[in-house]
Amino acid sequence: MSIIQVTNLKKSFGTLEVLKDINSEIKEKEVVCVIGPSGSGKSTFLRCLNKLEDITSGHVIIDGHDITDPKVNINKVRQDVGMVFQGFNLFPHMTVLENVTLAPTKVRSDKKESAKSKALDLLEKVGLKEKANSYPGELSGGQKQRVAIARALAMSPKIMLFDEPTSALDPEMVGEVLEVMKQLANDGMTMIVVTHEMGFAREVGDRVIFMDGGYIVEENIPNELFGNPQHERTKLFLSKVL
Amino acid sequence: MEAIVTALPYLLDGLQVTLYIFVTALILGLIIGLIMALFRLAPLKILNWIAKIYIDAIRGTPILVQLFFIYFGLNTLDWISLDKTTAGIITVGLNAGAYFAEIIRAGIQSIDKGQTEAARSLGLTSSQNMRYVVLPQAFRRMLPTFTNQSIISLKDTSLLSIIGIADLTQQGEVATATTFEAFKIWFAVGVIYFILIYLLSLLANFLERRFELR
Numbered sequence: 001m002s003i004i005q006v007t008n009l010k011k012s013f014g015t016l017e018v019l020k021d022i023n024s025e026i027k028e029k030e031v032v033c034v035i036g037p038s039g040s041g042k043s044t045f046l047r048c049l050n051k052l053e054d055i056t057s058g059h060v061i062i063d064g065h066d067i068t069d070p071k072v073n074i075n076k077v078r079q080d081v082g083m084v085f086q087g088f089n090l091f092p093h094m095t096v097l098e099n100v101t102l103a104p105t106k107v108r109s110d111k112k113e114s115a116k117s118k119a120l121d122l123l124e125k126v127g128l129k130e131k132a133n134s135y136p137g138e139l140s141g142g143q144k145q146r147v148a149i150a151r152a153l154a155m156s157p158k159i160m161l162f163d164e165p166t167s168a169l170d171p172e173m174v175g176e177v178l179e180v181m182k183q184l185a186n187d188g189m190t191m192i193v194v195t196h197e198m199g200f201a202r203e204v205g206d207r208v209i210f211m212d213g214g215y216i217v218e219e220n221i222p223n224e225l226f227g228n229p230q231h232e233r234t235k236l237f238l239s240k241v242l
Numbered sequence: 243m244e245a246i247v248t249a250l251p252y253l254l255d256g257l258q259v260t261l262y263i264f265v266t267a268l269i270l271g272l273i274i275g276l277i278m279a280l281f282r283l284a285p286l287k288i289l290n291w292i293a294k295i296y297i298d299a300i301r302g303t304p305i306l307v308q309l310f311f312i313y314f315g316l317n318t319l320d321w322i323s324l325d326k327t328t329a330g331i332i333t334v335g336l337n338a339g340a341y342f343a344e345i346i347r348a349g350i351q352s353i354d355k356g357q358t359e360a361a362r363s364l365g366l367t368s369s370q371n372m373r374y375v376v377l378p379q380a381f382r383r384m385l386p387t388f389t390n391q392s393i394i395s396l397k398d399t400s401l402l403s404i405i406g407i408a409d410l411t412q413q414g415e416v417a418t419a420t421t422f423e424a425f426k427i428w429f430a431v432g433v434i435y436f437i438l439i440y441l442l443s444l445l446a447n448f449l450e451r452r453f454e455l456r
C-alpha cells in the first residue's frame with residue numbers, strides 16, 4: 001500500500017486555481033523529486049500534504065489517514081510528516097538543541113533527558129553536535145538547514161517533505177545539505193523533494209514529477225524523464241534548466 | 243528642608259498606594275491585553291468584534307471620563323458596589339489593556355509566518371505555537387512599546403486622586419495643606435515620580451538585554 005495517496009486534489013486561492021487535478025501515489029521509502037517552472041504549484045502541492053494549506057477538494061491520505069476529513073487530528077498526522085523549508089525557519093530565540101527538542105518534549109511529552117540525547121545523536125548525524133548550544137543566528141545557511149533537518153527528524157517522521165531546501169544557500173553550502181539528504185534517502189526515508197537540483201534528482205530520486213500550470217504533466221524514473229521526456233512542456237523546461 | 247521632613251511620611255504612604263495600584267492595574271492590563279489581542283487575531287468574527295469595540299471605546303474616550311463612569315456611573319447600579327481603589331485599578335487596567343492589546347497584536351503579527359509553519363509542521367497545536375514560538379519572540383519586540391505604555395499608565399494613576407484615592411498625588415495635596423510649602427512639596431512629588439519612572443526604564447533595559455534575540 002502507498003504511504004501517500006493523492007486523488008483529485010484541487011487547491012484555489014480565492015478565484016485563482018493553483019492545483020487543478022493532482023493524482024499521485026508515493027510508496028514507502030520512495031524518493032520523489034518534484035520539478036517545474038516557478039508558479040506551477042510545487043510548493044502548494046507539498047504544503048497540501050501536511051495541510052499547511054487548506055485543501056479545496058479531493059483527498060490526501062497519509063499513512064491511512066485522510067487529512068481532508070475534518071475528524072482526523074491533523075496535529076497527530078503532522079508528527080509523522082517532517083518538513084524542511086527554503087528559508088530554514090529555525091526558532092531564533094532557542095538554541096540549536098532547544099530547536100530540536102521542542103517538539104519531542106512538548107508534542108510527544110518525551111522526557112527532557114531522552115529528548116536531549118536523541119537530539120544530540122541527530123545533530124551528530126548532520127555534523128553539528130558541537131553547535132548544540134549555539135543560536136541559529138550564529139550559524140551559516142548550510143548549518144541552519146542541517147539543523148532544520150535534524151529538528152524535523154526528531155519526531156521520527158515516516159515522511160519528509162523538502163521545499164527547495166538548497167535554494168536560499170550560497171553555492172558552496174549546497175553540497176553539505178544535499179549530502180545529508182542523500183544519507184537520509186539511503187537510510188530508507190520516504191522523501192518528497194521540490195528542487196532545482198537536477199543532479200540530485202537524477203542521482204537520488206527514484207521518480208521525478210514534472211509539474212506545470214497546476215497539473216502533473218509527466219512523471220517517470222529520472223533517467224527516462226531527463227533522457228526521454230514525452231511532453232513538449234517537459235522538453236522546453238528541461239532545455240532551460242539542464 | 244523641614245517641610246520635606248514633615249511631608250515625607252505622607253508622601254511615602256502615597257507612594258505605597260500608587261505602587262500598589264500601578265502594579266495591580268498593570269497585571270490586569272496585561273491579562274486583558276493578551277486576551278484581547280488573541281481575540282483580535284482569532285478566526286471567529288464575534289471575538290474580533292468584541293476586541294475591536296473594547297479597544298475603540300477605550301481609545302476614543304478620555305481616561306477621566308472612564309474613571310467617572312466606572313466609579314460614579316456603575317456604582318449607581320444597585321448590584322454593583324466598587325470602592326475607590328478597585329474602581330481606580332479597573333480604570334487604569336482597562337485603559338492600559340486596550341493599548342497593550344494593540345501592542346501585542348502588532349508584535350504577534352510582526353513574527354514571520356514561517357515560524358508558525360515550522361511549528362505547526364512539527365505537530366505543535368496553535369496554542370503551543372503561540373506559547374513557545376510566537377509570543378516569546380513577539381515579547382522581545384514589544385518591550386520598548388510596553389515600557390512606554392507602562393510609564394503612561396503610571397502617570398495615569400495620579401488622576402485617581404480626583405476621586406479621593408490617597409495616592410502620591412493626593413498625599414502631595416495633603417502635605418501642601420499641612421506645610422503651606424507648595425513649591426517644595428510639588429517639586430518633591432515630581433522627583434519621586436521621576437525616580438519611579440527612571441527605575442521602570444532601568445528594569446525594561448535589563449529585560450531587553452536579558453531577552454535579546456541572538
Ligand SMILES: Nc1ncnc2c1ncn2[C@@H]1O[C@H](COP(=O)(O)OP(=O)(O)OP(=O)(O)O)[C@@H](O)[C@H]1O
Nearest residue numbers: 013016018036037038039040041042043044045164
Ligand atoms: N497564499 C497564497 N495566496 C495567493 N496565491 C498564492 C498563495 N500561495 C501561492 N499562491 C500562488 O499560487 C501559484 C503557485 O504557487 P507555488 O508557490 O505553489 O509555486 P511553485 O511551483 O512553488 O513556484 P516556485 O518555484 O517559485 O517556488 C502562484 O501563482 C502563486 O502566486
Ligand SMILES: [Mg+2]
Nearest residue numbers: 042043044164
Ligand atoms: Mg515554491
